[in-house]
Amino acid sequence: MKIGIDVGGTKIEALALEDQGREVLRRRVAMPRDYPSTLGVIAELVADLERELGLGSPASVGIGHPGVTSPATGMIKNANSTCLEGQPFARDIARTLGRAVALANDANCFAVSEATDGAAAGLAIVFGVILGTGVGGGLVVEGRPLVGANAIAGEWGHNPLPRMTDHERPGPRCDCGRLGCIEAFLSGGGLARDHERATGRTASAIEIVAASEAGDADSLATVERYAERLARALAMVINLVDPHAIVLGGGVSHCRALYQRVPELWVPHVFSDRIDTKLLPPRHGDSSGVRGAAHLW
Numbered sequence: 001m002k003i004g005i006d007v008g009g010t011k012i013e014a015l016a017l018e019d020q021g022r023e024v025l026r027r028r029v030a031m032p033r034d035y036p037s038t039l040g041v042i043a044e045l046v047a048d049l050e051r052e053l054g055l056g057s058p059a060s061v062g063i064g065h066p067g068v069t070s071p072a073t074g075m076i077k078n079a080n081s082t083c084l085e086g087q088p089f090a091r092d093i094a095r096t097l098g099r100a101v102a103l104a105n106d107a108n109c110f111a112v113s114e115a116t117d118g119a120a121a122g123l124a125i126v127f128g129v130i131l132g133t134g135v136g137g138g139l140v141v142e143g144r145p146l147v148g149a150n151a152i153a154g155e156w157g158h159n160p161l162p163r164m165t166d167h168e169r170p171g172p173r174c175d176c177g178r179l180g181c182i183e184a185f186l187s188g189g190g191l192a193r194d195h196e197r198a199t200g201r202t203a204s205a206i207e208i209v210a211a212s213e214a215g216d217a218d219s220l221a222t223v224e225r226y227a228e229r230l231a232r233a234l235a236m237v238i239n240l241v242d243p244h245a246i247v248l249g250g251g252v253s254h255c256r257a258l259y260q261r262v263p264e265l266w267v268p269h270v271f272s273d274r275i276d277t278k279l280l281p282p283r284h285g286d287s288s289g290v291r292g293a294a295h296l297w
Contacts (some may be wrong), residue, residue: 004294007065014045015290021117025049035083039096062102062296064109064289068151102296108145109292110249111138116295118283120245127243132250135183157183162232182233188251195222209255227261235269238277245278
């Protein structure tokens with residue numbers, strides 16, 4: 001039995017999986033505001049699952065979280081959950097649970113899930129993309145997440161949007177403080193801001209996607225601009241790591257038009273005579289993060 005924990009901005013989710021990937025038990029609680037309470041809530045969730053399942057020995061525990069563990073300091077960095085930022089989370093949660101714990105960035109967990117028994121199951125190189133409040137990414141090679149020397153492999157969202165046009169330069173300001181990041185263009189908020197600049201109307205990313213699917217001309221134009229920018233950004237990933245599949249997750253991934261238009265639009269930007277990389281919707285949807293955490297072992 002494997003337990004996965006997904007630490008998000010507003011909730012902590014726990015899931016028990018059998019080795020074959022069947023979900024057995026799931027629990028979800030609100031995300032605490034302080035660090036000690038976060039450690040305590042995770043411990044309570046693990047204990048509750050093990051007690052309800054009647055396990056005779058401790059289960060393996062994998063945790064997906066925003067940010068990464070710095071190889072240099074052992075502290076969490078790049079986390080949008082501020083109570084984790086700068087904390088020795090890997091050390092403290094292992095002590096709290098009394099066992100070794102596997103930890104990974106939440107985008108890596110998403111990619112692991114989809115590469116293990118999801119949309120890209122059986123493929124050797126899989127790039128998992130989160131298109132939501134932010135833009136994240138995780139790279140899985142032969143079933144294992146690639147971490148790297150700085151523990152930031154897959155963080156494509158804070159590169160500049162490739163081949164920006166004069167109309168796009170210098171680009172909107174990103175939450176990281178830089179101008180023109182992929183995240184600033186392709187997050188849900190980036191989609192909404194682009195729509196407002198073009199039309200003068202305010203709408204959420206979900207509303208824009210729904211309106212485009214209903215035939216609204218302005219929303220269709222916004223989604224087309226988004227798809228073209230996403231194609232440029234993903235072409236850079238293909239040229240660099242040549243994945244067999246790219247799986248989209250996050251709220252914007254529900255836009256069905258992307259799966260047809262982006263592979264058409266990335267063709268002139270990929271350095272190959274043909275492109276066999278697949279662009280896929282997730283099989284496990286919002287559950288991929290917690291499932292991938294369980295699969296870290």
